[in-house]
Amino acid sequence: MTPLKRNPPNRRFTCITYPEAGAMGLTGDWRIFRPVVDKEKCTGCQICWMYCPDTAITMDENNKPVFNLEYCKGCMICETNCPVKAISRVRETEAEAAVEK
Numbered sequence: 055m056t057p058l059k060r061n062p063p064n065r066r067f068t069c070i071t072y073p074e075a076g077a078m079g080l081t082g083d084w085r086i087f088r089p090v091v092d093k094e095k096c097t098g099c100q101i102c103w104m105y106c107p108d109t110a111i112t113m114d115e116n117n118k119p120v121f122n123l124e125y126c127k128g129c130m131i132c133e134t135n136c137p138v139k140a141i142s143r144v145r146e147t148e149a150e151a152a153v154e155k
């Protein structure tokens with residue numbers, strides 16, 4: 055069994071594992087929708103971070119989620135579980151035009 059990797063010490067929050075490319079490559083390639091956070095609405099509760107099945111979320115220095123787009127597969131579980139609806143989705147083809155608040 056592969057040993058679990060831990061976050062480096064300079065990370066503020068601990069993840070159980072790092073995301074890793076699987077046999078089919080980076081899971082970010084699967085994404086149709088991209089999660090976008092409204093930082094004004096976000097309370098920093100970390101529920102999105104806890105629920106992300108790909109460990110594709112880390113929390114920044116202001117306790118707001120940052121999405122690792124190499125591994126975020128766009129399942130939108132984070133959006134579903136955010137208690138204040140601070141996460142929304144944009145279609146990947148329109149994501150460059152969308153600006154995070």
Ligand code: SF4
Pocket residue numbers: 091095096097098099100101102103117118119135136137138139140141
């Ligand atoms: S679940 Fe929502 S409110 Fe909580 S940290 Fe994530 S985006 Fe912010």
Ligand code: SF4
Pocket residue numbers: 089105106107108109110111121125126127128129130131132133
């Ligand atoms: S869309 Fe899915 S994979 Fe991407 S950050 Fe949210 S929960 Fe994680």
